[in-house]
Amino acid sequence: MTRPPLRIVLADDQAVVRTALRMVIERRADFHVVSEAADGAQAVAAAFEHRPDVVVMDVRMPGMTGVDATRAITRQWPHADPHPKVLILTTFDLDEYVHAALRAGAAGFLLKNSRPDQLAEAIRTVAEGESILSPSTTRRLIETFTRSAVAGPGATAGEADLVDRLTERERDVLILLAKGHTNPEIAAALGLTETSVRSRVNRILTRLRLDNRVQAALAAYRAGLIPGEDL
Template sequence: MRIVLADDQSVVRAALRMVIERREDLHVVSEAADGAQAVAAAFEFRPDVVVMDVRMPGMTGVDATRAIVRDWPHADPHPKILILTTFDLDEYVHAALHAGAAGFLLKNSQPDQLAEAIRIVAEGESILSPSTTRRLIDAFTRSAAGPRATAGEVDLVDRLTERERDVLVLLAKGYTNPEIAEILGLTETSVRSRVNRILTRLQLDNRVQAALAAYRAGLISDEKL
């Protein structure tokens, strides 16, 4: 997988590059020190994923994300964008996701979590840090839509196998595929396959929607998040 790194701190970029390129399937093709450079690098190198910092001088990571998604000049799909930041703030989460980011991960995440997040968004899924997932669910339950699922939604969840429901509950709590595999005694490939089946059966696009569906269907409660 081809990756562009965007962060205004050269030390951070060097550390991220080291973490990423220790994985045989991940390769950094370009670096950027601000949002404008990130857009230019994405347009030129056409990576699979852009790992994007939020706070950068000039064009922010959110604005760069919006520009890449909106102005993508090529016929092939635009790269997936993983927002990586030290700030777990609602304004950044909502703005980044609204701009078209596929994931949001904190910089203090473990190296394996970063590598897995890159793989997940490259495959067309979404990922958030566990704390961010909880905050989004909290915001959802405070909204006018409320936490109740429709009869149709409950029926779809009921059609999942017991193991798929186990995976869904852990996914909703913010666990990554490797963590779910370890907890349930499965392989990562098996977990990834089950996540894809869950999304298909529930007619959902990403892990965030799956987390909300699990909450709405009563599979998890506030105390268990």
């Protein structure tokens, strides 16, 4: 049975950017743009009205910012069904935006100069309930956290035991994930299909009792799978 296309809202204050994004997204049969928004308030209204699967959200917009709109969508959702996943798409690879967006409930953060296939993969990834960050952002977040008390000096005994229980192939996937690689890049490096990689990532998160890829990357670092100089 064919799955219905993912329903997407595009939010960006520049009409030319929205048009370009729509063209890139709707080239794929499994995507459908149901609405566009020129600012954060319009994005919230469109999300509430159309109940999309994913909102692709710019950060800097007039009036209500993308971060504020994300917070409103994730925390003030008026319907019984789950709120849409929010993918932040921006030209600004700045930690303050990343942290604010993640705190507001965004499921992913990707740069506008990412390749079309990376954008498509990011939309599919967040729609399936995973988190995703641009590779450069992932590496910086890991570096930040591993220097802080959050990361700690090493894995706990329980965490190390869980990592040890991963299969060899799952450990290979975890190492590449922790270095900031996307699912297609991991698939190409290991000779796997993207579906197989996605399945293994989900199993890794379940086995390690984690919620997202960033937490998995930190676990890999703490377990000694990723030397600091390889970040």
